[in-house]
Amino acid sequence: MGIKILETCTGCSVCIDACPFSAISLCNEKAEIDLNTCTLCGACVEVCPVEAIQMDKQEALITSEKPFSNGIWVFGEQRHGRLAGVVIELIGEGLKLKEKLNEPLSVVLVGYNTDKLVEELQHYGLDSIYVIDDPLLEEFQDEPYAECLEKIVKELKPSIILAGATTIGRSFMSRVAAKIRTGLTADCTGLNITDEGLLEQTRPAFGGNIMATIICRNYRPQMATVRPKVMKPATRRDSLSGEIIRIKHEFSRENIHTDFKSFVAEIMDTVNITEADIIVSGGRGIGCPENFKVIEELAREIGAAVGASRAAVDAGWIPYSHQVGQTGKTVCPKLYIACGISGAIQHLAGMSSSDVIVAINKDPDAPIFNVATIGIVGDLFQVVPALVKELKRCRS
Numbered sequence: 001m002g003i004k005i006l007e008t009c010t011g012c013s014v015c016i017d018a019c020p021f022s023a024i025s026l027c028n029e030k031a032e033i034d035l036n037t038c039t040l041c042g043a044c045v046e047v048c049p050v051e052a053i054q055m056d057k058q059e060a061l062i063t064s065e066k067p068f069s070n071g072i073w074v075f076g077e078q079r080h081g082r083l084a085g086v087v088i089e090l091i092g093e094g095l096k097l098k099e100k101l102n103e104p105l106s107v108v109l110v111g112y113n114t115d116k117l118v119e120e121l122q123h124y125g126l127d128s129i130y131v132i133d134d135p136l137l138e139e140f141q142d143e144p145y146a147e148c149l150e151k152i153v154k155e156l157k158p159s160i161i162l163a164g165a166t167t168i169g170r171s172f173m174s175r176v177a178a179k180i181r182t183g184l185t186a187d188c189t190g191l192n193i194t195d196e197g198l199l200e201q202t203r204p205a206f207g208g209n210i211m212a213t214i215i216c217r218n219y220r221p222q223m224a225t226v227r228p229k230v231m232k233p234a235t236r237r238d239s240l241s242g243e244i245i246r247i248k249h250e251f252s253r254e255n256i257h258t259d260f261k262s263f264v265a266e267i268m269d270t271v272n273i274t275e276a277d278i279i280v281s282g283g284r285g286i287g288c289p290e291n292f293k294v295i296e297e298l299a300r301e302i303g304a305a306v307g308a309s310r311a312a313v314d315a316g317w318i319p320y321s322h323q324v325g326q327t328g329k330t331v332c333p334k335l336y337i338a339c340g341i342s343g344a345i346q347h348l349a350g351m352s353s354s355d356v357i358v359a360i361n362k363d364p365d366a367p368i369f370n371v372a373t374i375g376i377v378g379d380l381f382q383v384v385p386a387l388v389k390e391l392k393r394c395r396s
């Protein structure tokens with residue numbers, strides 16, 4: 001892809017104002033583009049009154065004849081013999097999309113010694129499971145994983161590919177999208193199929209102030225990464241389904257520029273809130289770090305993990321690993337108790353799909369009550385200890 005200014009440029013400067021990256025300047029009364037700064041966004045092309053800016057677009061893999069219609073694929077992210085939880089969530093969502101799109105649902109499993117995972121995946125109502133099993137794929141590495149996916153996407157032409165917006169998914173799906181020259185919507189929180197059969201991909205935009213719905217109309221496959229814990233997981237069935245399709249791939253070592261040295265697991269000294277069934281979260285209404293003991297006491301009583309709003313984290317009252325929300329963790333517990341949290345859209349983005357939400361806030365107009373299953377208007381320093389007392393009484 002390239003961009004150039006034609007001789008017909010009149011030096012009107014309109015493109016200079018339109019360029020969001022300040023990549024254009026005037027030189028001898030003609031526009032000139034600094035190719036090191038230009039991101040090829042195309043904004044200048046649109047505004048030039050004499051069509052003096054020419055940008056060549058790379059040829060897409062898909063054209064209007066739509067050859068990509070071989071189903072919905074879920075990337076079967078796994079590590080050390082364990083499937084990522086988001087895979088089962090994506091299968092759950094994929095089953096809904098499949099009904100609307102009327103195309104098969106498959107998982108693509110890339111790894112080494114994956115037989116047990118294949119067996120497990122057969123319990124989720126899939127049409128097929130594509131497996132690439134090779135010693136080189138034992139540990140995740142961007143390049144060989146992307147090479148595998150690129151190869152089978154080009155051969156088998158799926159309509160849609162979904163992956164978790166996890167460290168792995170975020171890292172290598174963008175590489176795959178670039179290799180096959182298609183679009184990718186990252187960090188989606190909602191998916192749907194339009195009447196035209198296109199994938200609607202919804203994600204927070206502009207700092208979470210709006211939800212943007214994105215469609216990839218002209219390129220295939222349509223690719224999206226989806227935040228873990230946003231979609232409901234598929235139900236495990238006793239019956240087995242899914243044709244197992246094993247694919248051989250010859251790797252070219254010279255295309256792999258990194259060496260795997262070792263895997264270092266993160267050491268967690270607290271409960272991982274993304275795995276917890278119950279979470280009690282505190283916000284700015286807690287007032288100071290010492291007051292978090294009120295929240296911790298309730299959490300202990302009901303076997304919950306402790307979460308927090310960004311305001312509490314930014315104030316330094318509790319570490320970042322507890323933050324729930326757009327720039328923190330997305331959680332989907334059975335019970336979420338929000339104490340002294342107003343319910344800003346960025347916080348809701350991380351917890352609104354919880355099964356039951358209890359909100360305790362002294363402001364009856366706090367937006368958190370709009371998503372709460374049970375709302376308690378009151379001072380958390382009275383309500384929470386009263387709850388703890390009652391729980392202890394019931395137990396005894």
Ligand code: FAD
Binds near residue numbers: 282284285311324346
């Ligand atoms: P406030 O909005 O100040 O609310 C405090 C609430 O406590 C009030 O409703 C008040 O009525 C109540 N209260 C006070 N005292 C008591 C009491 N004694 N008893 C009961 N109630 C009481 N926020 C997140 O949480 N997570 C994110 O990931 C996140 N990401 C963001 C990303 C971006 C790009 C931006 C711009 C913002 C983000 N935010 C995030 C910040 C978000 O916009 C809010 O500022 C934040 O969630 C507010 O936190 P809060 O509800 O604890 O505080």
Ligand code: SF4
Binds near residue numbers: 003018022
């Ligand atoms: Fe600026 Fe975008 Fe034009 Fe490049 S393509 S010069 S970044 S407006």
Ligand code: SF4
Binds near residue numbers: 005012015031
């Ligand atoms: Fe030249 Fe077009 Fe830019 Fe005007 S808008 S300076 S005519 S390239």
